[in-house]
Amino acid sequence: MYTLEEIDRILEKASRLEVAGNEPPGLYEPIGYMMSIGGKRIRPKLCLLAWNLTGETLDASVLYPAMALELYHEFTLMHDDIMDRSDTRRGHPTVYRKWDENTAILSGDAMMLLAYRYLSHAPADKLPEVLNLFTETAIRICEGQQYDMDFEKMALVTMDDYLGMIGLKTAALIACPAKMGGLLGGASPAACEALYRFGWELGLAFQITDDYLDTFGDEKVFGKRIGGDIVENKKTWLLVETMRRASPEQRKSLDKLLQLGPGAREEKVAEVRAIYEELGVKEAAESEIRSYRGKALDALAAAGFPAGRTEQLVRFTDEIISRRV
Amino acid sequence: MYTLEEIDRILEKASRLEVAGNEPPGLYEPIGYMMSIGGKRIRPKLCLLAWNLTGETLDASVLYPAMALELYHEFTLMHDDIMDRSDTRRGHPTVYRKWDENTAILSGDAMMLLAYRYLSHAPADKLPEVLNLFTETAIRICEGQQYDMDFEKMALVTMDDYLGMIGLKTAALIACPAKMGGLLGGASPAACEALYRFGWELGLAFQITDDYLDTFGDEKVFGKRIGGDIVENKKTWLLVETMRRASPEQRKSLDKLLQLGPGAREEKVAEVRAIYEELGVKEAAESEIRSYRGKALDALAAAGFPAGRTEQLVRFTDEIISRRV
Numbered sequence: 001m002y003t004l005e006e007i008d009r010i011l012e013k014a015s016r017l018e019v020a021g022n023e024p025p026g027l028y029e030p031i032g033y034m035m036s037i038g039g040k041r042i043r044p045k046l047c048l049l050a051w052n053l054t055g056e057t058l059d060a061s062v063l064y065p066a067m068a069l070e071l072y073h074e075f076t077l078m079h080d081d082i083m084d085r086s087d088t089r090r091g092h093p094t095v096y097r098k099w100d101e102n103t104a105i106l107s108g109d110a111m112m113l114l115a116y117r118y119l120s121h122a123p124a125d126k127l128p129e130v131l132n133l134f135t136e137t138a139i140r141i142c143e144g145q146q147y148d149m150d151f152e153k154m155a156l157v158t159m160d161d162y163l164g165m166i167g168l169k170t171a172a173l174i175a176c177p178a179k180m181g182g183l184l185g186g187a188s189p190a191a192c193e194a195l196y197r198f199g200w201e202l203g204l205a206f207q208i209t210d211d212y213l214d215t216f217g218d219e220k221v222f223g224k225r226i227g228g229d230i231v232e233n234k235k236t237w238l239l240v241e242t243m244r245r246a247s248p249e250q251r252k253s254l255d256k257l258l259q260l261g262p263g264a265r266e267e268k269v270a271e272v273r274a275i276y277e278e279l280g281v282k283e284a285a286e287s288e289i290r291s292y293r294g295k296a297l298d299a300l301a302a303a304g305f306p307a308g309r310t311e312q313l314v315r316f317t318d319e320i321i322s323r324r325v
Numbered sequence: 326m327y328t329l330e331e332i333d334r335i336l337e338k339a340s341r342l343e344v345a346g347n348e349p350p351g352l353y354e355p356i357g358y359m360m361s362i363g364g365k366r367i368r369p370k371l372c373l374l375a376w377n378l379t380g381e382t383l384d385a386s387v388l389y390p391a392m393a394l395e396l397y398h399e400f401t402l403m404h405d406d407i408m409d410r411s412d413t414r415r416g417h418p419t420v421y422r423k424w425d426e427n428t429a430i431l432s433g434d435a436m437m438l439l440a441y442r443y444l445s446h447a448p449a450d451k452l453p454e455v456l457n458l459f460t461e462t463a464i465r466i467c468e469g470q471q472y473d474m475d476f477e478k479m480a481l482v483t484m485d486d487y488l489g490m491i492g493l494k495t496a497a498l499i500a501c502p503a504k505m506g507g508l509l510g511g512a513s514p515a516a517c518e519a520l521y522r523f524g525w526e527l528g529l530a531f532q533i534t535d536d537y538l539d540t541f542g543d544e545k546v547f548g549k550r551i552g553g554d555i556v557e558n559k560k561t562w563l564l565v566e567t568m569r570r571a572s573p574e575q576r577k578s579l580d581k582l583l584q585l586g587p588g589a590r591e592e593k594v595a596e597v598r599a600i601y602e603e604l605g606v607k608e609a610a611e612s613e614i615r616s617y618r619g620k621a622l623d624a625l626a627a628a629g630f631p632a633g634r635t636e637q638l639v640r641f642t643d644e645i646i647s648r649r650v
Binding site for chain 2: 138
């Protein structure tokens with residue numbers, strides 16, 4: 001079993017892989033740029049940690065499929081940034097802005113294909129399952145993104161709607177690496193399914209944490225201005241839960257607030273945040289995150305791996321869900 | 326060996342396959358629309374005809390990978406229509422126009438993934454090769470599209486540049502089905518390579534024919550107004566060859582003509598066409614198409630299939646390259 005340090009070092013080296021060709025540069029430079037602006041590689045890491053439960057030798061037939069997940073994730077961000085008209089990502093200009101829309105479309109398409117090229121290094125006996133898991137996950141992400149875009153035009157989004165959407169858009173691409181690591185490592189079918197469930201619950205916790213930190217996080221730690229979701233009226237867990245709890249009068253006040261323009265940013269963020277706290281939504285989010293974290297760890301425990309072996313994954317779980325929540 | 330009529334009927338039935346899911350409709354309706362507006366399915370047909378040289382039972386493990394090629398082709402058109410800002414395709418509004426850009430991006434992404442879902446039905450022992458052929462082809466198409474976009478900004482494009490670009494953008498997705506059919510049918514590695522070369526030369530002939538017909542075709546047969554490429558200053562085989570043959574004065578006249586705006590459409594098309602004829606470029610194109618057709622049929626003959634067995638493919642070759650050229 002590899003140590004966490006060994007896994008981190010292997011991933012660090014892998015991130016310097018020449019993932020793309022060279023010609024034409026108009027196609028490949030934006031890909032190199034996207035892969036260099038601070039992706040955290042949590043999906044490949046999760047895949048390797050899951051693999052580490054049963055796997056023996058960490059070679060290209062495991063590492064390259066793991067890297068495919070990062071390529072794929074970054075591709076979805078490149079296209080999302082066009083669809084959201086986002087100017088920056090992690091403090092850097094988006095490809096859409098640094099180059100142009102056509103570039104972001106085409107280089108994104110190429111990234112998706114490079115992900116499949118990397119995925120294809122899986123051992124032949126595991127390829128059909130790994131390929132199907134990856135493709136079905138990727139399709140789910142598209143469905144989730146569609147729902148997310150649909151929600152922008154909907155006045156009311158229920159909690160079921162929201163959980164369905166983040167399941168497809170986010171949890172699927174956390175569940176996938178967890179299961180993929182199991183498949184590549186030769187874990188039993190039942191263990192692989194348990195790993196998928198672990199990843200799914202973890203993914204939900206992760207997204208709700210993301211929503212929570214956008215309003216209640218520490219700007220210095222979070223790395224960006226808080227309140228962006230409030231400014232954009234994004235249907236986050238916080239907003240959806242608030243709409244659920246609000247009385248008709250409170251909902252009216254909230255709707256008025258949400259209509260405030262960018263000039264009233266400070267006021268809007270402060271007042272919506274206050275409503276969240278007033279209605280107990282802040283604590284409810286913290287409780288919900290703890291609950292999904294618990295479900296994730298239960299699923300992991302039910303996978304049947306020897307005690308002690310899953311410690312790395314438990315530590316990883318807490319790394320990616322803020323411990324202050 | 327299946328007859329051509331049987332192959333056509335199987336393809337006709339397959340085209341009515343429910344290729345996409347249903348929810349959310351915003352994601353899947355545009356895909357259904359794109360697959361319904363008159364694609365000619367030449368790539369799946371070529372795949373099945375190549376398979377038919379050696380294959381025995383035409384089941385889903387052959388038919389679905391063949392259909393993947395059509396899904397993939399239509400996906401590239403959906404994204405190309407955004408990048409080219411095209412309003413219509415085959416007389417119908419493009420998805421970009423009928424819905425919007427975000428829809429064309431996301432539904433396109435989903436189509437690419439559906440293609441991989443279909444491709445995954447290939448038999449497990451053939452899947453690695455089929456998958457690699459498909460992914461490498463798809464990456465080539467992206468590279469070709471990038472060169473095509475780069476060429477718009479280049480004053481001079483050489484014939485080598487042009488042939489390189491259409492090789493990647495078009496010929497690759499004709500060579501791929503030809504080889505894929507061989508792989509799925511169990512043809513020898515040498516025969517599969519010969520089929521790839523056959524498809525590549527055929528693809529070059531096909532694209533040059535496309536360029537030729539856009540200027541010299543019969544509008545009633547061609548299905549759209551002629552001269553579109555001239556109006557857009559597209560670097561077609563005709564224009565590239567003309568630039569090669571033109572004297573400095575002729576090149577100056579041509580450059581002036583190319584700068585004419587859409588108001589002078591009739592004049593621009595008529596005069597550029599006249600220059601093509603004057604410089605012998607029309608006959609040169611006809612000769613070049615015949616030459617690539619010849620190379621394609623030579624490659625096919627060198628594949629080593631029994632005489633008579635390749636007749637369907639020879640007929641298919643002439644079907645897709647206009648016989649009046």
